Amino acid sequence: xxxxxxxxxxxPFFLFLFLxxxxxxxxxxxxxNQNDFISVLSDDYIHRxxxxxLAQAVLSTLITLILSLPVAFxxxxxxxxxxxxxxxxxxTTFFVPGFTIAEGLIVLLGExxxxxxxxxxLLATGEPVVKILYSIWAVVLAHVIYYVPLATLILExxxxxxxxxxxxxxxxxxxxTLRVFKTVYLNFLTPYMGAASLLVFAFSFxxxxxxxxxxxxxxxLEVEIYATKFKPVSSSxxxxxLLLTLLVSIIIILFRxxxxxxxxxxxxxxxxxxxxxxxxxxxxxxxxxxxIYVFELTPVAIPVISPFLExxxxxxxxxxxxxxxxxxxxxxxxxxxxQSLSIALIVSAVSTLLSVAIVWSSKLSGGILEKxxxxxxxxxxxxxxxxxALGILLSYGFGVTRLYGSWILMTIGQSAVVVPLAARIIEAxxxxxxxxxxxxxxxxxxxxxxxxxxxxxxxxxxxxxASLLMAxxxxxxxxxxxxxxxxxxxxTLPVAVNLLIDYRRLNLALALTSLLTMLVIIVETAGSxxxxxxxxxx
Amino acid sequence: MKLExxxxxxxxxxxxxxxxxxxxxxxxxxxxxxGPSGCGKTTTLRVxxxxxxxxxxxxLFDGEDVTELPPRQRNIxxxxxxxxxxxxxxxxxxxxxxxxxxxxxxxxxxRRVKEVTEMVELSGLEERRPHELSRxxxxxxxxxRAIASEVKLLLLDEPLTALDAGLRAEISSTxxxxxxxxxITTIYVTHDQLEAFAMGDFIATMFDGTIDAYAxxxxxxxxxxxxxxxxxxxxxxxxxxxxxxxxxxxxxxxxPGGEFKMKWHGSKTAGKVAVLFRPEDASISLEGxxxxxxxxxxxxxxGRNTVTRVKTSQGMIECAGNDSSQYxxxxxxxxxxxxxxxxxxxxxxxxxxxx
Numbered sequence: 001x002x003x004x005x006x007x008x009x010x011x012p013f014f015l016f017l018f019l020x021x022x023x024x025x026x027x028x029x030x031x032x033n034q035n036d037f038i039s040v041l042s043d044d045y046i047h048r049x050x051x052x053x054l055a056q057a058v059l060s061t062l063i064t065l066i067l068s069l070p071v072a073f074x075x076x077x078x079x080x081x082x083x084x085x086x087x088x089x090x091x092t093t094f095f096v097p098g099f100t101i102a103e104g105l106i107v108l109l110g111e112x113x114x115x116x117x118x119x120x121x122l123l124a125t126g127e128p129v130v131k132i133l134y135s136i137w138a139v140v141l142a143h144v145i146y147y148v149p150l151a152t153l154i155l156e157x158x159x160x161x162x163x164x165x166x167x168x169x170x171x172x173x174x175x176x177t178l179r180v181f182k183t184v185y186l187n188f189l190t191p192y193m194g195a196a197s198l199l200v201f202a203f204s205f206x207x208x209x210x211x212x213x214x215x216x217x218x219x220x221l222e223v224e225i226y227a228t229k230f231k232p233v234s235s236s237x238x239x240x241x242l243l244l245t246l247l248v249s250i251i252i253i254l255f256r257x258x259x260x261x262x263x264x265x266x267x268x269x270x271x272x273x274x275x276x277x278x279x280x281x282x283x284x285x286x287x288x289x290x291x292i293y294v295f296e297l298t299p300v301a302i303p304v305i306s307p308f309l310e311x312x313x314x315x316x317x318x319x320x321x322x323x324x325x326x327x328x329x330x331x332x333x334x335x336x337x338x339q340s341l342s343i344a345l346i347v348s349a350v351s352t353l354l355s356v357a358i359v360w361s362s363k364l365s366g367g368i369l370e371k372x373x374x375x376x377x378x379x380x381x382x383x384x385x386x387x388x389a390l391g392i393l394l395s396y397g398f399g400v401t402r403l404y405g406s407w408i409l410m411t412i413g414q415s416a417v418v419v420p421l422a423a424r425i426i427e428a429x430x431x432x433x434x435x436x437x438x439x440x441x442x443x444x445x446x447x448x449x450x451x452x453x454x455x456x457x458x459x460x461x462x463x464x465x466a467s468l469l470m471a472x473x474x475x476x477x478x479x480x481x482x483x484x485x486x487x488x489x490x491x492t493l494p495v496a497v498n499l500l501i502d503y504r505r506l507n508l509a510l511a512l513t514s515l516l517t518m519l520v521i522i523v524e525t526a527g528s529x530x531x532x533x534x535x536x537x538x
Numbered sequence: 539m540k541l542e543x544x545x546x547x548x549x550x551x552x553x554x555x556x557x558x559x560x561x562x563x564x565x566x567x568x569x570x571x572x573g574p575s576g577c578g579k580t581t582t583l584r585v586x587x588x589x590x591x592x593x594x595x596x597x598l599f600d601g602e603d604v605t606e607l608p609p610r611q612r613n614i615x616x617x618x619x620x621x622x623x624x625x626x627x628x629x630x631x632x633x634x635x636x637x638x639x640x641x642x643x644x645x646x647x648x649r650r651v652k653e654v655t656e657m658v659e660l661s662g663l664e665e666r667r668p669h670e671l672s673r674x675x676x677x678x679x680x681x682x683r684a685i686a687s688e689v690k691l692l693l694l695d696e697p698l699t700a701l702d703a704g705l706r707a708e709i710s711s712t713x714x715x716x717x718x719x720x721x722i723t724t725i726y727v728t729h730d731q732l733e734a735f736a737m738g739d740f741i742a743t744m745f746d747g748t749i750d751a752y753a754x755x756x757x758x759x760x761x762x763x764x765x766x767x768x769x770x771x772x773x774x775x776x777x778x779x780x781x782x783x784x785x786x787x788x789x790x791x792x793x794p795g796g797e798f799k800m801k802w803h804g805s806k807t808a809g810k811v812a813v814l815f816r817p818e819d820a821s822i823s824l825e826g827x828x829x830x831x832x833x834x835x836x837x838x839x840x841g842r843n844t845v846t847r848v849k850t851s852q853g854m855i856e857c858a859g860n861d862s863s864q865y866x867x868x869x870x871x872x873x874x875x876x877x878x879x880x881x882x883x884x885x886x887x888x889x890x891x892x893x
Contacts, residue, residue: 436622442609443587443616443693444636444683454635458626 006365012357013373020416021380024391025242027399031235040236046221050244053220056136056211057204060143064200065193067144067292068151074289075152076159080273086293087153088528093296094149095524097477099497100517101142102213103510104299106501107306109133114302134216142210145299147203148292151196158192159185191259198255202248202382209479209494213501225386226483229393238387245384253378304518307511318511325508327499329488340492343407344475347414351471352464354415355422359430360456364448374427377420389413389484397485405487413481418474422467429463429531430456466531473523476516539600539690539723540565546585546595548578555581556592557747563740565600566721570738570755572728574770578747579727583693586725588612599690610639615684615722616693620700621676623668629655629679630664636687650686657716658682674705678712685716692717692724698733710736731771735759743767765814765888773814773886777830777852781811781887791882793829794851798882815885820878821859822846822868828877830855837868844868848878 007014040046075087093101108114111128119129132138162185170180208222215223221241228234276282308315325333362373380388392413397404403412433456441451457464482492491499493516500509541563548556555578563569571579584590586597588609597605604612615636623632633654637647655661658678668676677697684692694713698706714737717724726737734741734755741758743750743766751758751767762768769776781789781802789802791813822834832850840858844865848855855878860868 434620434622436618436620437624439584439587439589440616440618440622440624440683441635441639442589443614445610445613445639445687446635447610447639450639454638455624455626459624 001365006367006369009361009365010369010373012354012361013377016354016358016419017376020412020419021388023400024388024395024416027395028235028238028242028387028391031232031394032239033232033236036233037236037239040233040240046224046237046240049219049221049224052136052218053205053222056139056143056207056218056220057201059136059140060147060204061197061201063140063144064147064151065197068148068155068196070285071148071289071292072152072155073159074276074285075156076162077271078273078276079270087156088525090149090152090293090296092149092521092524093145093300094147095473096300096517096520097479097494097513098142098146098207098209099213099479099494100303100513101145101299102210103303103497103501103513104301105133105138105142105145105214106506107302107510108299109138133214134218136215136218138214138216139207139211139218139220142214142299143200143204143207145296146210147200148296150203151200154192154196154199155189158189161192162188194255194259198248198252199382202245202252205248206245206382206384206386208386212479212483213498222384222386222480225384225390226480229390229484234390235394238384238390241384242387245382245387246379249379249382252382253375256378257375300517303510303513305514307507307514315511318507319515322508322511325500325505327491327496328503331489331491333496336491336493336496339407339490340476340496343410343414343492344472346407346411347418347475348468348471350411351415351418351422352426352468354419355426355467356464358419358423359426360452362427363430377423377427380417380420385417385480386484388416389481392416392481393484404485405490407490410481410485410490410492413485414475414478417478417481418471421474422471425467425470425531426460426463429460433459463531466527469523469527469530473520473527476523477520540598541586541691541723541725542596542598542601543582543586544596544598546582546597547593548581548585548590549593555747556585556595559595559744559747559749561742561749561752563723563725565723567739568717568724568726568737569740569742570726570728570734571742571744572731572734572738572770573744574729577744579729579744580695581747582744583616583695583725583727586691587614587616587693612691613687613689614691614693615687615689617677617680617684617695617697619696621668621673621680623676623679623683625668628665628667629660629671629682632668632679633682633686635683636689640687642687654682654686657685657719658712673701674709677701677705677709681709681713681716685720685722689722692722694724694726696728698728698730706733713737743770745770760884761886765812768814768886768888772816774817775815775820775855777813777855777880778810778890779813781809791887794831795826795829795877798829800882800887802887810890812888812890813880813882813885814888815880815882817845817856817858818843819859819881819884820855820857822848822857822876823879824867824871824874824876826877828879829882830878830880832876832878834868834871834874834876836872837865839865839869848876850878 075083106113109116109130110133115130116128120126123129132141166184167180170184206222207220211218211220211223221237225234225238225241228237276286307318322333358373358377362370392409393404396412397409403409437455437459438451441455446454476493478492479494482495483498486492486495493512497509497512497516500512543559543561546556546559559578559582561569571582573579581590585592588607592605595605596603599612624635627635630651633651634647637650655664658681660675660678660682663671663675668679671679680697697713698709701709710733726734728734728737738755740752741755742752745766751763753763759771762771762773779791779793781791783789783802784799787801787803788799791798791800791811822828830850830852832848832855835847835849835854837844837846839862842862843858844860844862845856845858846860846868848857857878859879
């Protein structure tokens with residue numbers, strides 16, 4: 001096949017890249033005033049923002065990694081009934097919307113929150129004891145809670161990859177536990193520790209909803225882009241953040257290509273969990289794992305169950321109050337619910353269709369082009385979403401089209417980030433369709449389209465369903481594009497949560513968060529039942 | 539259909555997988571392509587199928603150049619090492635796949651599926667899915683799918699590799715029966731000599747991306763055309779000696795233990811020759827009756843026979859001509875002087891140079 005034909009086949013990918021990224025980013029760059037950009041680079045306030053963003057990302061990464069290592073070791077090393085369930089329960093924290101954890105922290109650590117009420121009673125101070133809410137520490141804590149499951153899952157793969165024969169050999173020849181760790185474990189774990197660190201750092205660097213909800217006066221570059229979105233300087237900050245996050249994305253991709261190749265172990269390392277309780281260090285490890293589960297699940301459970309526990313009001317009553325709620329500018333909650341669900345359904349369908357088209361075309365073009373598509377589709381995963389949102393606002397909101405205030409703008413924004421995720425789920429599943437099935441189809445007279453319809457699509461259908469569900473839940477949870485594109489007439493559920501907190505209607509905010517979180521958990525659980533590829537995103 | 543393959547070349551990066559592969563197969567015959575792993579057999583097959591494009595060279599079906607045609611226009615059937623059955627299809631749907639892909643009418647598809655299912659002895663299993671079948675049944679479905687559409691060429695890529703010994707015999711006899719019945723020109727790729735001789739009318743040996751030797755199966759077994767192929771086919775022992783012509787068709791070979799006369803159609807002048815022979819055509823004698831003196835190095839019980847290694851002035855010789863009842867007498871005699879008896883009528887002579 002000629003290069004021109006292979007490039008033509010990639011039309012769906014080029015269209016996606018051009019419409020969802022190149023046009024918005026060209027508008028963003030076109031909107032940058034050179035003097036503004038130079039002054040942004042030398043502005044003390046921006047420097048402080050950058051260092052603050054960097055510091056919280058580094059702190060989040062280090063603490064997450066340290067807390068995750070023992071849990072990952074436990075999950076990799078010991079076998080017991082219900083282990084898969086336990087792993088999935090831990091992952092729940094990673095799948096729920098970011099604002100759920102932020103609200104959990106508000107309920108737990110607020111001045112009149114659960115922890116401060118308990119401590120002030122216990123110490124009879126009458127004053128809040130823990131004062132980390134609305135500071136960098138609350139942001140770091142939320143990130144640690146959010147990313148420990150991600151890091152644990154990656155490190156668990158690392159521990160599982162350790163070849164037990166090598167461990168035994170090192171024990172026989174050296175005997176020293178430290179040397180065994182250095183010569184065997186560290187060698188196997190390094191790529192996984194690198195991968196976990198880079199991802200947690202990148203995700204923390206582009207954090208948005210967390211500093212907005214629990215950062216107080218501490219803010220980040222992503223939030224600053226939103227705060228200044230209608231000022232000329234916003235584009236300059238966005239360009240700076242875009243360049244920084246692109247650099248991080250490129251480092252991640254280079255790392256993945258060069259170092260992150262999951263090993264396969266020659267002998268399972270798992271031992272029965274009963275052995276854990278035969279030594280004091282084992283009991284300590286079990287207690288630590290139990291503590292991490294409590295630490296992880298409490299901030300998720302609190303917003304979900306607190307509306308049920310509220311005294312004097314039934315949950316249906318609370319929901320009715322929420323359903324009838326009217327925001328100050330006339331939009332009612334049921335309209336928000338309808339808009340949010342409609343947008344999620346559209347994003348889900350559009351993203352999945354686009355992803356299937358992109359993956360199919362990249363597989364057909366093959367060779368180096370397939371590799372380039374795969375790399376370019378990985379770039380947006382850790383790219384600045386606020387910069388992209390601003391670019392979309394400038395291009396389609398007020399530029400080539402005037403869609404500000406339209407659900408289409410919201411769909412474009414959310415699809416831009418969901419398509420690369422959905423494409424990865426579908427691509428992973430497609431790659432697992434044995435090459436011989438494709439060759440058997442070709443050898444026995446199938447055209448590319450006949451093969452797609454009769455062989456490939458039925459085989460990847462579970463991943464297609466999983467990506468539909470993932471796209472639906474991502475759209476429902478999305479905070480960045482929702483806040484950027486919401487207007488007085490168009491709003492999604494996460495923005496409604498934010499507004500209810502602003503209105504000091506914490507009970508209604510919690511009721512809505514509870515509903516939304518349960519919905520997301522159900523959708524994500526269903527998705528993971530359809531296809532394990534959802535977890536492969538990590 | 540007559541297949542001609544002309545000077546196929548294929549590189550993967552810096553690795554030259556095919557280095558000028560050429561051969562032809564008469565219509566309706568089977569060629570067994572035999573060689574060690576990584577020699578380019580499967581690459582050759584995939585190029586012929588159209589799954590890989592060669593860097594250069596031509597493939598002709600009855601004289602028509604098909605090199606540039608996509609697989610679907612070549613009208614071939616292929617059986618892979620793993621059955622590669624579509625897991626979401628039933629047996630019937632798998633067998634019908636090539637017919638549907640070629641746009642055949644439903645009634646023609648049902649008739650042909652019924653015929654093929656009977657031929658591969660799968661009647662009654664049509665509605666089962668691949669995971670509900672045994673490995674042997676799965677491979678039968680793969681064979682059925684390969685012949686469902688009336689194909690010009692059947693390509694089999696090590697189809698028995700993953701099967702146990704009993705199933706191998708069963709499936710290979712099915713393949714042979716179908717091939718003979720339908721008279722389809724066939725290429726059978728294998729690394730197993732026994733399979734190659736059982737399946738092929740012709741055998742081609744392949745090493746390092748080139749065809750080393752090509753002959754009919756009997757000739758290839760008895761008198762392999764090249765030393766490399768001979769060694770691959772089990773002629774692992776090599777002696778160098780001098781030969782002298784007694785008349786145009788007879789030569790005399792001189793060994794330390796005596797002389798040997800045999801038929802010879804090679805060079806008419808006397809010269810050095812290499813004598814290659816299989817271990818089963820050599821045995822040891824404790825009574826000094828052999829052609830070559832040596833020292834017993836080791837002995838091993840191998841079920842049907844006893845395998846010994848004898849250190850001689852010409853290197854180590856492996857003998858498997860002593861039956862297993864002699865093992866007790868031979869074992870524990872390492873270091874003892876023995877002589878090696880060789881059935882030179884079954885040996886291969888290669889001219890190595892003049893004296």
